[in-house]
Amino acid sequence: MSIPHIHSKLPNVGTTIFTVMSGLATHHNAVNLGQGFPDFPMNEELTELVNWAMKNNFNQYSPMPGWFPLREAIAEKVEFLYHTSINPDTEITITPGGTYAIYSAFTAILNPGDEVIVFEPAYDSYIPNIEINGAKAITINLVYPDYHIDWAAVKKAITSKTKAIIINSPHNPTGSVITENDIQELRKIVEGTNIFIISDEVYEHLIFDSIPHQSILRYPDLLQRSFVCFSFGKVYNCTGWKLGYCIAPPELTTEFRKVHQFNCFSCHTPSQVALAQFLQNKEAYLSLSSFMQEKRDYFSKLMRDTKFEMLDSHGSYFICAKYDRISDEPDKEFAIRLTKEAGVATIPVSAFYQNGKDDKVLRFCFSKKNETLEKAVEKLVTL
Ligand code: PMP
Ligand code: GLN
Numbered sequence: 001m002s003i004p005h006i007h008s009k010l011p012n013v014g015t016t017i018f019t020v021m022s023g024l025a026t027h028h029n030a031v032n033l034g035q036g037f038p039d040f041p042m043n044e045e046l047t048e049l050v051n052w053a054m055k056n057n058f059n060q061y062s063p064m065p066g067w068f069p070l071r072e073a074i075a076e077k078v079e080f081l082y083h084t085s086i087n088p089d090t091e092i093t094i095t096p097g098g099t100y101a102i103y104s105a106f107t108a109i110l111n112p113g114d115e116v117i118v119f120e121p122a123y124d125s126y127i128p129n130i131e132i133n134g135a136k137a138i139t140i141n142l143v144y145p146d147y148h149i150d151w152a153a154v155k156k157a158i159t160s161k162t163k164a165i166i167i168n169s170p171h172n173p174t175g176s177v178i179t180e181n182d183i184q185e186l187r188k189i190v191e192g193t194n195i196f197i198i199s200d201e202v203y204e205h206l207i208f209d210s211i212p213h214q215s216i217l218r219y220p221d222l223l224q225r226s227f228v229c230f231s232f233g234k235v236y237n238c239t240g241w242k243l244g245y246c247i248a249p250p251e252l253t254t255e256f257r258k259v260h261q262f263n264c265f266s267c268h269t270p271s272q273v274a275l276a277q278f279l280q281n282k283e284a285y286l287s288l289s290s291f292m293q294e295k296r297d298y299f300s301k302l303m304r305d306t307k308f309e310m311l312d313s314h315g316s317y318f319i320c321a322k323y324d325r326i327s328d329e330p331d332k333e334f335a336i337r338l339t340k341e342a343g344v345a346t347i348p349v350s351a352f353y354q355n356g357k358d359d360k361v362l363r364f365c366f367s368k369k370n371e372t373l374e375k376a377v378e379k380l381v382t383l
Helices: 017-027 044-055 068-082 098-109 126-131 151-157 180-190 250-261 269-278 288-303 331-342 370-380
Strands: 092-095 115-120 136-141 162-168 196-200 226-231 244-247 318-322 361-365
Touching: 017 331, 044 269, 068 092, 068 244, 068 269, 092 098, 092 250, 098 126, 098 162, 098 196, 098 226, 098 244, 098 250, 115 126, 126 136, 136 151, 151 180, 162 180, 226 250, 288 318, 288 370, 331 361
Parallel strands: 115 136, 115 162, 162 196, 196 226
Antiparallel strands: 092 244, 226 244, 318 361
16 A cells, blocks of 8 residues: 655754753753743732633634734834834734744745855754745854854855845853844845845843843844744743744735734744733733843852853853863763763754754753753852
8 A cells, every 4th residue: 555755854853962961851850941932930929810811711712913902012112122113013913932933034035045044053943944934044054153144245145036134132052142243244135135034032031131132123224124023932931932033024914914824823822922011011021021030140150160161141041151172072962961971951052054064063042940050050160
């Protein structure tokens, strides 16, 4: 009997490193500083608000673009933080997570043969999202060890096929952030072209050292050609909610919604009702950076007693560390051995490069209870 055979659209894709390392962490009962999620409870008030919404019958489909009061609350927040006026009706779409928003943006704009500039190390969904649309990722390495963008390399990589550039700040996995100068360079490159920008800003509020977040939303000229993607899960410590949004000008939003309406149609209603209320209090987001910065500082201080050499992290909830004073193994082998033998799971940064570039660097997630960070470091000091 013959069974149908799939001609894979993603022949090079395996299981994501996050699933692999979380699986290993569970199997070996290791402290999991690998996959990016908090191990502490989410905000109690937000939990109560979602309970309230469910108990008060906000349990049916919301409108396709999202619960309107939530879109209004987002527009108010954007006006307050970035002084840009966004139309909640035509420019904001609520999505089931940031990854989905990025995928939908790529799908809305890409045609076979198009090229997209991707900076590596890159969040692992970008390249498969590009390739499933028949387009090609043109990768450019961020400059190690501070992982800044080499704009001369970007200029060289632009061709008549370049359809988009994807940027990510604060950056996963490195915690680097883009500066005002980066924005000026980006502006020079795209001016007068048909190049779109996809801006992955899922760590929007998790930026440290009083550095202002260079959101594309601050720059109306760049916003005209951009899809700006966010995640409620990441910033409000509820990654399992899988809720986010995309802000884009009306013509781009129209195409984005064509993809969205026949893929997901609309998102979880009670969470949207809860967030609409929660965002009324500015402290909900203004308090996030200092909370996470304290975690970065605490973890960095603990790590001083180990042989790891910490790199800078100015945002996200990740920090990278070199381990060449401990081992010369490739990073994947070292990360696996660390999980099995030392009982601490991390993410090897080579997983964020298409060609597996290995600078012998591991990524640690510090969005954890202090006792979890302490437990991990107790094990790491023995190396
Ligand atoms: N982009 C980056 C850089 C991320 O780290 C994540 C976190 N998973 C996402 C997008 C997607 O977030 P979400 O869980 O909301 O899909
Ligand atoms: N963004 C999270 C991380 O980088 C993981 C999300 C996922 O597992 N896909 O660790």
